[in-house]
Amino acid sequence: MNRQIIAKRTTAIRRELKRKRISCLIVTKSANVTYATGFMGDDSWAAITPARTCLLTDSRYTEQAGKECPSSGIVERTGLMTQAVARLVARLKSVRAITVEKSVSLADFEALEKQFKRRPKSVGGIIEAVRGSKHSSEIAAIKASGTIAAKALQRTLPHIKGGISEIELAGLLDFQIRKAGATNSFDTIVAFGPNASRPHHQPGKRKLKKKDTVLIDFGAKFKGYCSDITRCFVLGEAMALYRKVFNVVEQAQAAAIKAVGPGVKLTTVDSAARDVIRAADLPVYGHGTGHGLGLEIHELPFLKGDAKGALKAGQVITIEPGVYIPGKLGVRIEDDVLVTDTGRRVLTRQCPHSPGLRG
């Protein structure tokens, strides 16, 4: 990872640590470790002090860490992670107390408590908040991940025909994502017909029939960054109800996207979509209107009815309203949107709403 980018991130993190009088933050959440050090492996923690950043890893990853983290000291642990933390802190001058990220498991926290013979302080959300505003290289990575997802769907579209099962279709799409050198950012959802009325449907053996609707919610993860897209199609001529619902969801999404901009309240964007659906006398969805995405598939901010705060330039969010009518159908449309200095830019426009299949 580029030294300058890491330096910029570290400066922003240290500013927060200073403000909160934290002399040594133990970073335990994988995405935060990646963000602060550049390390892309697993099972590793970081320690950040005003003077240095150390990555605590094991022999499987030492070589990789040396390449990925030129700005961090690499500590190769042999025993338990919590013992390695205690040993490192004992060596660091002017650090005696540690503050641990709240995402740590209680088991590890208790082990640290034992090592330090007192309950460490804990803190949540510091690096997550810094991660909220994306650097241009991160935005490029999210866009690249969206392009891979879009191409994968494009290549999968010809296979959407009668007789294919949800599971097979998900498998074909995942294969295309893999072939492009990426992984799934989460388990692909493929739902045919009324199955789509469950927002978290797991692909099953149901086979596609004529006039069936198809909902695909999927994303790629590329260079660590996620995309998240939902598209809906229909095989053949769409039923009148589907056409109506699809148009309303499309309008709801357009209204929410149009509302996106720096300084706009999260609840304003959330309501923009819901109001359109309510005005059309259709049931309003139970999930959020969108969420931040980046190194994690779900990160700050969350666009919900009870959300506090406003959008900031540099954030990347999903906008994904839906309409669900149990036993009948489900329609959701989701794109990834960058908050710019002046408004917004949709990063996933290239993802097809196939004209041949579109409802």
Add this chain to the structure above:
Amino acid sequence: MNRQIIAKRTTAIRRELKRKRISCLIVTKSANVTYATGFMGDDSWAAITPARTCLLTDSRYTEQAGKECPSSGIVERTGLMTQAVARLVARLKSVRAITVEKSVSLADFEALEKQFKRRPKSVGGIIEAVRGSKHSSEIAAIKASGTIAAKALQRTLPHIKGGISEIELAGLLDFQIRKAGATNSFDTIVAFGPNASRPHHQPGKRKLKKKDTVLIDFGAKFKGYCSDITRCFVLGEAMALYRKVFNVVEQAQAAAIKAVGPGVKLTTVDSAARDVIRAADLPVYGHGTGHGLGLEIHELPFLKGDAKGALKAGQVITIEPGVYIPGKLGVRIEDDVLVTDTGRRVLTRQCPHSPGLRG
């Protein structure tokens, strides 16, 4: 999930709770929730008292929970999970103190501490220990998952030819697993040539060349249960070094499998494999010789040099010795093995070592 099976599990868990004087265990680890209730969804906890088991879930899962958990009370939460726990406990007669699984995040533990106005007790490993000995239905599920993995590999073998990339091969294998109605039990590892010397290699764009070796470490997850298999092949005529290493690893694995039986020390099985490799003057692997598997891909027991305890009938473990020579090659062979009353049974024999490709 079958009521009788759940009742048996609950009895075993309650026996442990009684022994440890725990009046209400809050189960937070997903695999433990599944084990204790039958529930296969996400984002849900369970509460187990001497008299009842409750599943705490949300509206996305209420319908599914009703079907999967006939023996549990279903509590549909609307607010935070930790608030729902506090409300439930207030309603349960004779329970005032809770004990929380240590796998909980510190953030959730602190939220519970706030709800209960004191630090809850914590405990680790209770349900994990009960899960160690598998019921015949669980063994059947692991075996079925191994059969799916074996068939998927069988169907992928014809594609192992010059020019295919690691990523494509992994994608094809994953597709076959999906097509069989299962998911991956972990991210498939495909490593060509010297890439196999890194036990946790991530599949890349490297293309298969003549005389290249192929290492595939993969598994299916079916009805919640995992399989975990590693196979090594070579394209065309194997180099002398590869042939030697392959034979030694095969012998090391056979020696460890032969050592498996109830009452046998974990370290005895571990050494059985390492001794063969050491005697052949080859480098001894840095990872464990095997691990338990079931609802999780890695669970108790862990077969390592410093492991304590012995094998018990009903456990299912992997046996996976390897030899890694950086810059040259890596060979690992892995099968899933049931500890029986009298010895062992290999559950993944059906998985091909392809004669056409085998080194």
